[in-house]
Amino acid sequence: MAPTLAERYQAVKAGLRPGVTLVAVSKTRTMDEIRALYELGQRDFGENYPQELREKAPQLPDDIRWHFIGHLQRSNVKHVVPVAHLIHGVDSLRLAEEIDKRAATAGRVLDILLQVHIAQEETKHGLSPAELRDAIGNWPWAGWAHLRPRGLMGMASNTEDRDQVRREFEGLKQLFDTVAAANTHPPGPFDTLSMGMSGDAELAQAAGSTLVRIGTALFGPR
Numbered sequence: 001m002a003p004t005l006a007e008r009y010q011a012v013k014a015g016l017r018p019g020v021t022l023v024a025v026s027k028t029r030t031m032d033e034i035r036a037l038y039e040l041g042q043r044d045f046g047e048n049y050p051q052e053l054r055e056k057a058p059q060l061p062d063d064i065r066w067h068f069i070g071h072l073q074r075s076n077v078k079h080v081v082p083v084a085h086l087i088h089g090v091d092s093l094r095l096a097e098e099i100d101k102r103a104a105t106a107g108r109v110l111d112i113l114l115q116v117h118i119a120q121e122e123t124k125h126g127l128s129p130a131e132l133r134d135a136i137g138n139w140p141w142a143g144w145a146h147l148r149p150r151g152l153m154g155m156a157s158n159t160e161d162r163d164q165v166r167r168e169f170e171g172l173k174q175l176f177d178t179v180a181a182a183n184t185h186p187p188g189p190f191d192t193l194s195m196g197m198s199g200d201a202e203l204a205q206a207a208g209s210t211l212v213r214i215g216t217a218l219f220g221p222r
C-alpha cells in the first residue's frame with residue numbers, strides 16, 4: 001500500500017537534523033493537499049510561480065509562512081511581496097531594488113536570500129561566487145531599508161554523482177560561512193542556508209543546510 005501523507009510527513013521530519021526548517025514545496029499541489037499537510041502541523045510552504053501563490057494564499061490559513069522559491073521576474077515582485085515570508089531566489093541588483101521598493105509600499109521589511117549558482121547545469125539561476133562577493137560588498141544595502149538579506153540559497157546539479165552534489169553543497173556552505181563571518185552585509189542575522197530537495201536533502205544537511213525545500217517526498221511525484 002502506498003504510504004499516506006501523514007506517513008510521508010513523519011518520514012521526512014525524521015530525516016531533519018535539529019534546527020533545520022522544512023519548507024513543503026506545494027507548487028502544482030491542490031488546496032486539499034496543502035490543507036491536509038497544514039492540518040498535520042506544517043506551516044512553511046514554498047511556491048515557484050507568482051500567479052499560483054497569488055491564487056492559493058488568500059484561500060489558505062493566514063498563519064502559513066509562504067516561501068517564494070522560484071525564479072522571480074521584476075514585473076511579478078508586486079504580487080509576491082505582500083504575501084511572502086521569505087524570497088529565496090534573489091540574484092540581481094535590480095530585483096533586490098524592486099523588492100525593497102515594493103516592500104516599502106506594502107509597509108514591510110522583507111527577508112531575502114541570495115541565490116548562488118553552484119550546479120554544473122547552465123539552466124539554473126543564481127550569482128557566481130564572484131558576483132556574490134560583489135553583491136555583498138557593493139550593492140547599496142544601506143539604502144534598502146525594507147530588505148534584509150538573511151542568507152544564501154542554492155540548487156545542486158541534478159546528477160547521480162553524490163560526490164559532486166556533496167562538493168557543490170560544501171562549496172555553498174563555505175561561501176555562506178565566509179559572508180556571515182566577514183560581516184560586510186548590513187547588521188542583522190545572516191543565518192539561513194537554503195539547500196536540499198527531496199533527492200539530496202541528506203547530503204545538504206550533512207554539509208550544513210539550515211532549510212530544506214521538499215516537494216516530492218511529501219506529496220508524491222508531480
Ligand SMILES: *Cc1c(COP(=O)(O)O)cnc(C)c1O
Nearest residue numbers: 025069197198199213214215216
Ligand atoms: C520544485 C522545487 C523543489 C522541490 O523539489 P522536490 O524534488 O519535489 O523535493 C525545491 N526547490 C526548488 C527551487 C524547486 O523548484
